[in-house]
Amino acid sequence: MTAASDRAVERLRERILSGEYAPGERLGEVELADKLGVSRTPVREALRLLAAEGLVEITTNKGARVVEYPAHDLDHIFLIRARIEGLSARTAAIHASDADIDKLDEIATELAGYAAHGELDEVYRLNADYHSTLNGLSGSAVVLSTIGSLIHATVLLRTLHSFDEAAMRRSVSHHLEIVAALRARDPDWAEAVMHAHLLSARASLLGPRKHAVEETP
Amino acid sequence: MTAASDRAVERLRERILSGEYAPGERLGEVELADKLGVSRTPVREALRLLAAEGLVEITTNKGARVVEYPAHDLDHIFLIRARIEGLSARTAAIHASDADIDKLDEIATELAGYAAHGELDEVYRLNADYHSTLNGLSGSAVVLSTIGSLIHATVLLRTLHSFDEAAMRRSVSHHLEIVAALRARDPDWAEAVMHAHLLSARASLLGPRKHAVEETP
DNA sequence: CTCCGTTAGATTGCATACATCTAACCCATG
DNA sequence: CATGGGTTAGATGTATGCAATCTAACGGAG
Numbered sequence: 001m002t003a004a005s006d007r008a009v010e011r012l013r014e015r016i017l018s019g020e021y022a023p024g025e026r027l028g029e030v031e032l033a034d035k036l037g038v039s040r041t042p043v044r045e046a047l048r049l050l051a052a053e054g055l056v057e058i059t060t061n062k063g064a065r066v067v068e069y070p071a072h073d074l075d076h077i078f079l080i081r082a083r084i085e086g087l088s089a090r091t092a093a094i095h096a097s098d099a100d101i102d103k104l105d106e107i108a109t110e111l112a113g114y115a116a117h118g119e120l121d122e123v124y125r126l127n128a129d130y131h132s133t134l135n136g137l138s139g140s141a142v143v144l145s146t147i148g149s150l151i152h153a154t155v156l157l158r159t160l161h162s163f164d165e166a167a168m169r170r171s172v173s174h175h176l177e178i179v180a181a182l183r184a185r186d187p188d189w190a191e192a193v194m195h196a197h198l199l200s201a202r203a204s205l206l207g208p209r210k211h212a213v214e215e216t217p
Numbered sequence: 218m219t220a221a222s223d224r225a226v227e228r229l230r231e232r233i234l235s236g237e238y239a240p241g242e243r244l245g246e247v248e249l250a251d252k253l254g255v256s257r258t259p260v261r262e263a264l265r266l267l268a269a270e271g272l273v274e275i276t277t278n279k280g281a282r283v284v285e286y287p288a289h290d291l292d293h294i295f296l297i298r299a300r301i302e303g304l305s306a307r308t309a310a311i312h313a314s315d316a317d318i319d320k321l322d323e324i325a326t327e328l329a330g331y332a333a334h335g336e337l338d339e340v341y342r343l344n345a346d347y348h349s350t351l352n353g354l355s356g357s358a359v360v361l362s363t364i365g366s367l368i369h370a371t372v373l374l375r376t377l378h379s380f381d382e383a384a385m386r387r388s389v390s391h392h393l394e395i396v397a398a399l400r401a402r403d404p405d406w407a408e409a410v411m412h413a414h415l416l417s418a419r420a421s422l423l424g425p426r427k428h429a430v431e432e433t434p
Numbered sequence: 435c436t437c438c439g440t441t442a443g444a445t446t447g448c449a450t451a452c453a454t455c456t457a458a459c460c461c462a463t464g
Numbered sequence: 465c466a467t468g469g470g471t472t473a474g475a476t477g478t479a480t481g482c483a484a485t486c487t488a489a490c491g492g493a494g
């Protein structure tokens with residue numbers, strides 16, 4: 001996997017996550033190869049990789065489509081994220097350097113500014129940045145790759161629902177609180193806030209529907 | 218992906234998990250294609266898929282090798298498994314049918330029998346069966362695929378250490394206790410036991426080394 | 435004797451050609 | 465007019481050829 005295949009992965013992932021290729025849309029190999037200026041081989045490899053990431057779905061002899069997550073799965077995804085990212089926050093509270101925490105603080109603060117002005121695109125970008133940075137602080141590539149596909153799945157939600165104002169304020173507040181918990185070197189606090197943060201997002205994005213699993217924190 | 222590619226994936230995965238291809242061993246495309254009786258193309262796809270599953274590691278222009286997980290990553294893997302499979306146990310306690318629980322009970326009972334006679338191969342097989350069955354009860358394909366690669370990583374451990382007798386008894390006891398918690402329809406109990414079960418396995422398999430993250434259950 | 439540059443062999447990455455499968459269309463028939 | 469089957473066009477799966485890159489062995493200089 002090198003230039004051609006790698007670029008294909010990046011461009012396809014970008015277009016899917018940005019919504020340019022809508023959920024359910026068919027992704028023909030020849031068409032993509034044509035658009036990207038390469039042959040079918042690297043396109044095929046890119047599609048398989050994205051399938052492993054959970055962004056596309058491949059059916060034998062029938063080709064690839066952008067995934068459409070049922071609400072039931074998304075519910076589970078938020079529950080899993082709540083637990084794994086809670087673990088990341090715990091690990092970070094123990095092992096992150098002060099400089100790491102400063103960087104996270106910067107992102108959270110900048111995010112708060114954009115949120116106050118309603119610049120949603122920037123908010124989404126910084127939110128993804130915040131979470132991936134924090135997960136990176138866990139110091140384990142396994143954590144990062146495991147959580148990666150789950151985060152992608154939730155990003156695809158962007159085109160479906162949006163945060164209301166109250167949820168947005170909660171989210172901003174959580175981000176800042178986690179930074180505070182990290183500075184206090186308090187693993188339990190950090191984990192608990194991150195857990196609440198993602199359960200809050202779950203409620204806001206999926207709506208007040210009946211949840212698949214009831215939580216008792 | 219059809220016959221050729223699919224069979225290649227299955228056979229390679231089997232050989233890696235069984236230890237026939239040792240961690241760190243190089244997996245040349247032409248050699249595998251020759252052994253499997255297909256061309257390089259399906260072999261390449263199989264290797265990419267296994268890379269996504271976390272069983273092999275591919276470096277550009279340098280080929281594929283069986284992964285070698287550092288102890289640090291394995292530590293995180295058990296922590297993540299403890300949380301996700303704890304969630305599976307919780308979900309199962311709420312949604313599993315009585316027949317599902319019966320099936321799990323059968324597996325756990327049979328496993329206990331083999332453990333008493335020290336038939337380790339059967340124990341390993343039924344243990345994997347138990348966990349994948351329980352995770353399947355969560356009713357979410359996302360849970361199953363997310364946890365899949367993590368379980369593979371821990372299976373590779375088999376060649377490194379083994380359970381001592383006390384750890385084996387604990388493990389068997391946990392399996393049976395989880396079934397009891399499911400029958401009682403007690404999500405908190407089920408989740409707590411599964412959490413303990415995997416932290417116990419972590420301690421037994423990784424040894425009493427310094428953990429990357431301290432737990433405060 | 436050691437170290438480094440060169441070169442030959444082998445291996446991977448990409449492109450293309452062939453085989454097989456899916457699905458849509460058309461036409462014949464009840 | 466609806467339905468069923470056969471046919472055909474397009475797309476995916478597989479095999480193979482070619483170019484680029486890496487590995488390792490070899491020989492020469494210090």
